[in-house]
Amino acid sequence: MVHWSAEEKQLIASVWGKVNVEECGAEALARLLIVYPWTQRFFDNFGNLSSPTAIIGNPKVRAHGKKVLTSFGDAIKNLENLKVTYSKLSELHCDKLHVDPENFRLLGDILIIVLAAHFTKDFTPACQATWQKLVGVVAHALAHKYH
């Protein structure tokens, strides 16, 4: 069981409260596909991913980014119960989607950079530390049902 201090919960809530889930999700997924192009392997049916411009403008990327980050919001609401919350999603990513859990870590790191760019100096070292812990825990929960 992961322990979250009061300060950490505050840092998570205060950042999340100001996040535009649709914009942030779209940007995070687009950057994942641009910075780590091999991640495009999971999105053959997304159409045009041929350039950064194409990826950023791709409506399927935007929609899926929003979906992913919305689900992340569920994690935040269930910090004390993450493995259970993500149990079915974990099975899905293993059995149906066949996604290497390393990709969850890559997306987590990208999300941190998107948040840093958005919050600039308000994204303090303490804030980064808390959020890196959060994305790590989310990645771990998503990988938990893998077999």
Add this chain to the structure above:
Amino acid sequence: MVLSPNDKSNVKAVFGKIGGQAEAYGAETLERMFATYPQTKTYFPHFDLGKGSAQVKGHGKKVAAALVEAANHVDDIAGALSKLSDLHAQKLRVDPVNFKLLGQCFLVVVASHNPSLLTPEVHASLDKFLCAVGTVLTAKYR
């Protein structure tokens, strides 16, 4: 992984923009790394790692200078960092996994100070560059 001509020019542009702030960025990168990845502190038992530490500032300056040197010689990073590569292999022996952690924190520093500079394309180039630097520094480990 190879740096394209585009990557190289993106990297040069970033470091050109950062200019004299590189030293401060180096210090902040280390501060963030120690806060976010406490295991990295194990390489600095001899340092005061408290807030505003002069030793961290000094070391951040060295780290930044190395990145600037690599950026200025982006066509031959291995050549530019050869002595540093020897040092890491023979003396420092920092586990290779830690270079990624430093890289992540450097990207966060750049993003938080210059959000408009770190477009997705530049982000990709800088990430590749930082990977290349890590690869060079661990190249002689075994």
